[in-house]
Amino acid sequence: MTSQAADGPEQVTATRRxxxxxxxxxxxxxxxxxxxxxxxxxxxxxEGVAASTRCSKSTLYRQWKTKPQFVVAALRSRRTARLAGIDTGSLADDLREAGRCAGRWSMTDTQLLQALGHAVHGDExxxxxxxEALIDPEIxxxxxxxxxxxxxxxxxADHPALEYIPAQMFGVVRARPVVDGEYADPCYLVRFVEAAVLPALGLGPPQGPDSP
Structure with a gap:
């Protein structure tokens, strides 16, 4: 058996593994x-992803088989609760900080949700x-x-507004680009918390538009 013949199958197997x-x-x-x-x-x-990352498209197909499988894997790699570390000792301050944090990534997350909006209707x-990546952890x-x-x-525990707060905060992040043509940045979301969320919970009047 020649060296080329001997190396071929082993090389292919090693590549696949x-x-x-x-x-x-x-x-x-x-x-x-x-x-x-x-x-x-x-x-x-x-092919486009392969070109931008300087790899062969066979590498991507071998790893994920199809574009939907690849995108699903990419989304699941981001499955982290970015609000999970917030604990100031005060509910009002926790909600303000949640607004700040959500504002920092609202643009990228909203763009992704909008871009995938049509595709998700046909792919469970x-x-x-x-x-799982963008909604459940934050809720x-x-x-x-x-x-x-x-x-x-x-x-x-029986306050009637409690069950609506996650939808209220998550919803305003997604809705502002549609309503105002702008993303919900940290300052906007803190103002929203103080003007709408805290009063709904009976935690006091809003502190004003310039609150930190």
Whole structure:
């Protein structure tokens, strides 16, 4: 058997079994999500992502098989509760900080939700991954903030506004680009918390538009 013949099958097998480093995999995930934001889901191709990340398209196809599977994996790689670390000891201050944090990523998340809006209607797995990545963790973190407020005695457990606060805060982030043509930045969201969320919970009047 020649050296070329001997090396061929082993080389192919080794290539197929090779694994991407977590850093390289995240590069692919970041690239596909960024292209979706910029161009829309339908316009993104495996070939385009391969070109932008300087890899062969066979690498992407071997790892994820199809574009929907690739995008689902990319979304799930972002499944973190970015509001989970908020705990100031005060419900009002926790909600203000949640507004600041949400404002920092509202543009990128809203762009992604808008870009995937049509595609998720025909793909249940993609819709589930989108919700798991961008919606469920933040809603649960907000509910935890409210639970701590109840445990500290700042608000009664049966307050009628409690169940609506996560939808209220999440909704304004998504709605402002449609209503005002602008993203909900940190200053806007803190003002919203003070003018609408805190009064709804009976935590006092708004502190004014220039509150930190």
């Amino acid at each position: 090779s694994k991407l480093t977590p850093q390289r995999e995240q590069e692919f995930f970041d690239a596909v999500l960024e292209q979706i934001r910029e161009c829309g889901y339908e316009a993104v191709t495996m 797995e993609l819709a589930r991954a989108l919700r 649960e973190a907000l509910r935890e903030i409210l639970r701590r407020g109840v445990e500290r005695g700042e608000i009664p």
